[in-house]
Amino acid sequence: MNAITMQAFAKTSDVSEQAIHRLVDEFYTKIRADPELGPVFMRAIPGDWGAHLSTMRNFWSSVMLTSGRYKGNPVAVHRRVEGIEFELFARWLALFSETCRELFDDALAQAFCGKAERIAESLKLAVFYRPDRPWPPGAA
Numbered sequence: 001m002n003a004i005t006m007q008a009f010a011k012t013s014d015v016s017e018q019a020i021h022r023l024v025d026e027f028y029t030k031i032r033a034d035p036e037l038g039p040v041f042m043r044a045i046p047g048d049w050g051a052h053l054s055t056m057r058n059f060w061s062s063v064m065l066t067s068g069r070y071k072g073n074p075v076a077v078h079r080r081v082e083g084i085e086f087e088l089f090a091r092w093l094a095l096f097s098e099t100c101r102e103l104f105d106d107a108l109a110q111a112f113c114g115k116a117e118r119i120a121e122s123l124k125l126a127v128f129y130r131p132d133r134p135w136p137p138g139a140a
């Protein structure tokens with residue numbers, strides 16, 4: 001295997017805007033093809049995905065590189081997403097983890113997934129928590 005071929009197969013080990021760009025593209029390609037998550041996303045974003053992908057690059061750049069590029073309110077946005085379900089978060093995280101592991105080495109994949117898990121936890125609480133019901137929803 002020559003150097004160029006080896007580079008093509010090497011998994012990324014550093015966070016960069018380029019790595020985030022690739023992750024966002026590949027992750028939302030999987031999301032759109034997913035039988036459960038695809039319809040929820042396609043209903044919310046029926047047309048051009050350019051703006052959403054750009055927002056998500058800014059979001060991950062802010063989270064992983066503290067670039068401050070994302071200015072938004074994910075809680076307010078997710079409260080308005082039609083068809084969002086508590087159970088879908090596990091699927092979202094599984095697809096995110098799968099994408100990270102395809103692109104990044106173990107340490108970098110773990111760094112992204114750790115952040116995603118914590119943010120997912122706070123989004124679930126913000127969207128689904130009710131003081132008069134058990135947590136997590138569906139628990140006996």
Ligand code: HEM
Nearest residue numbers: 040041044059072073074077081084088089092116119120
């Ligand atoms: C079941 C899980 C999830 C579903 C169905 C979902 C769905 C969506 C949809 C449909 C949008 C676009 C809304 C719109 O433009 O009208 C969106 C935006 C967004 N999502 Fe999610 N999401 C999920 C989980 C997550 C998680 C775990 C994260 C972070 C780790 C996340 C981060 C974001 C961010 C940052 C935006 C952009 C918000 C803005 O416009 O400022 N989402 N999500």
